[in-house]
Amino acid sequence: MLQIRVKPGIEDRIRGMFPWIYKPEIASYSRKPKKGEPVVVRDVSGKFLGYGYINPDVNIAVRLLSFDKDKPLTEELIRERIKEAYEYRKRLYINSNAYRLVHSEGDLLPGLIVDVYGEYLAVEFTTYGMNLYREAVLETLIELLKPAGIYEKVNETAKRVEGLPVEEGVLYGEVPEEVVIWEHDLKYYINIPQGQKTGFFLDQRNARKFVRNLVEPGERCLDVFCHTGGFALNMKKAGAGEVIGVDISELALKEAEKNAVLNGLEGIRWVKANAFDYLRQLAKKGEQFGVVIIDPPSFAKNKAAVPNALRGYKELLVRGLKVTKKGGYLAVFSCSFHITEQHLLDTLLAASLDVKRQVRVIAKTFQDLDHPWVLQMPNTLYLKGVWVEVI
Template sequence: MGTIKLYKGKDRRIRAGHLWIFEGEIERAHEAAPGDIADVVNHQGSFLGKAMVSGSDTLKARILTRKDVPIDEAFFAKAIENCLEYRRKVAGGATCYRLVNSEGDLLPGLTVDVYEDVFVLQATTYGMDMRKHMLAGLVAELLRTEKAYERDDMPVRRYERLESVQGFLRGEFDTNVRMKENGAVMDIDVSTGQKTGYYLDQRENRAAAAQLSSGLQVLDAFCYNGSFGIQAGINGAASIHFMDMSEPAIEKARQNAKLNGLEDISRFDAVNAFDELSRLAKEGGLYDMVMLDPPPFTRNKEAIEGAIRGYKEINLRGIKLTKPGGYLVTSSCSQHIGMELFKEVVLNAAADAGRYLQLVEARSQAKDHTRLLSMPETDYLKFLIFRVV
């Protein structure tokens, strides 16, 4: 068993509940190779927790538990079982959900998403990658399925000196999955779709927006596979305009709209949504509900100013396209843009548009995308519904 000893005063974050240990906090690491489990102690040798050693040059280890217990297969089996027990309580009978949410579930580096009888596993750390077949076996036994796919094609793996890989972990099967969510039916591909195949973190937010959509003319900008607009449609929207710059995404949205019997009230445009929103606003196009779910404008602190400008501009265009008494549905998945800052950005956009906003709801990611209070990094999604007056 290796040991990681921290410098004096460098244990405060760990004691407060953060899970990451950085190179500059370590006084000495003894027999702590990448992937190993190590005891973490303070400068006096007092036990702080068990950590998994990283392959990174800067983020050297991640805490798994504060308890002095063996980190073995039984440990991971119990942890994943606890994750499933929680999802059964909060996912509302959903058949597609996040089972394991990395740091949010005290299993840093491990993500598991479930799509009907298929699960997709991501291992972003050296230690979880070493154990991925064992972990897949535990999940398969718990879920009683042999359909497991690996989506370890994320750039973040480079920091752990891990290659980009994907493929079958257990069994071989059609990677196209027909999933159900909030009453809608969607076809996704776990081998090629965004993230692990679909944006599960917006499940509850899609339902919240759809509840307001009956009888409305809806614009779903940055629609990807059409999930927001489709759920508005099955809840009674009068029309849906799907917009995305990706031709494959628009084609998938078209297929999913047809699958839900919405093709007659749907319009599809493969265009640059930023430019098209501006053009529509100039032409006086108006909608009862404008949905904005753009990709992240920043993945680091250095790009925050540019991200603020981007979010303000896109929300300004969205507000201009919303009829008086209509709804603006807007979100940000940029972790470095907090909720209050995001509200301020949208408020400034409304001021420039000469409109008032009534806050209907302020939400975050779905409850199965667990947020660890001691780790603000796990709280990344901001979702706002406004009535525009």
């Protein structure tokens, strides 16, 4: 097997079980590496550090799967890890038939995402190395879950960066254009082939439930960046009056509209608009809401994008706070690792000073437990939400 040695100083981080090695951190190779092949990682004196796979063409050159000398990277290890991920999900109380079964580094399977939508699965191979194990992955999934169909989604960024030779499409059985899933006591249409991510933002399941605690009967509520209506439907279910859901995606709003009908919920207005502009208009008109949700897409895919992203958050929060009534609630989320909880708190503070309103934090939420957060790998905590009351 290919052997590499890392430069002095890097070994401490690997002994701390951080599973990435960046290309400039590699001191030497036992031979020319092949894209995706397994690798043994050693420190500069030759002591064992871990097993992983390598892609010499990318910045995150090595992703480690094992820090145990007796567990090299084999097909068997991949199968075992998928089974462990499945057992973990069985122990969780997931009140839905849709959940994330494999969450990449969060399940010690870098480069693999598997989402379950009832009897259908959506998979993503996001690294060249993991893609080489696709047969073993599919066989294990079929053996464990006996799905009616498996659809491969392609993450375009990963494909471009890693040079993956993959295409979207059905890998096994049949996958209809639309699947109906349930979460808590609501149903949703999921469009696996055309939807964003693998079709649904499964990671917000707990937050979608939590919002119900804040809704006063008959109160106006606002779901900004509503996608297929998750928060809006839950607010309506909790007895809200008029609910407005805003998103820029026509497809997402069509699904949201159908989801409202599917659940027999009336009185939700779906608005196709740029959220920044729409919030400005609402604020200008002096509109007020009892609960305001702001759940934007990732504005910061890397560190360099953070200052711009924070300016975006500030704008959204100033406008969001203006339209939240006294005694009302606002929640803001970041689904980017680079925008931290502290960033959200600092930006909330700055925005609340701008609008001269005090806010108190009433809750924090994170990605639901089927998207595991491994402490050794800080990047696995990506979704943070801060909930405040405007006083």
